[in-house]
Amino acid sequence: MTADDSYDRLDDDDYPAYTMGRAAEMIGATQGFLRALGEARLITPLRSGGGHRRYSRYQLRIAARARELVDQGTPIEAACRIIILEDQLEEAQRINAEYRRAAESGPPSEQA
Incomplete structure (x- = not known):
């Protein structure tokens, strides 16, 4: 891995960069x-x-969202379920928007 690869990971939302202690502190x-x-x-x-x-x-x-819900009095199990459902809803809305854009552009033109 080069130094450039290390810097690229700083922008990667999925890179596991934080220890448990630091993660807990951050949220x-x-x-x-x-x-x-x-x-x-x-x-x-x-x-x-x-x-x-x-x-x-x-x-x-995700953990910060769970903490927000728990701080509002939601049991942790329910908070987790809510977050999962929110994520599924967001994904369904994204897919629906893609379908709408495809439908609005019409069928592909036939080439001779």
């Missing part, structure tokens, strides 16, 4: 909260060579 939660999200299978941190949990920015956004 204002405990390490136990992050472990609970893993047990609920909302996020699955990657493991370092030494077996330590590592989190990506994408996973931290």
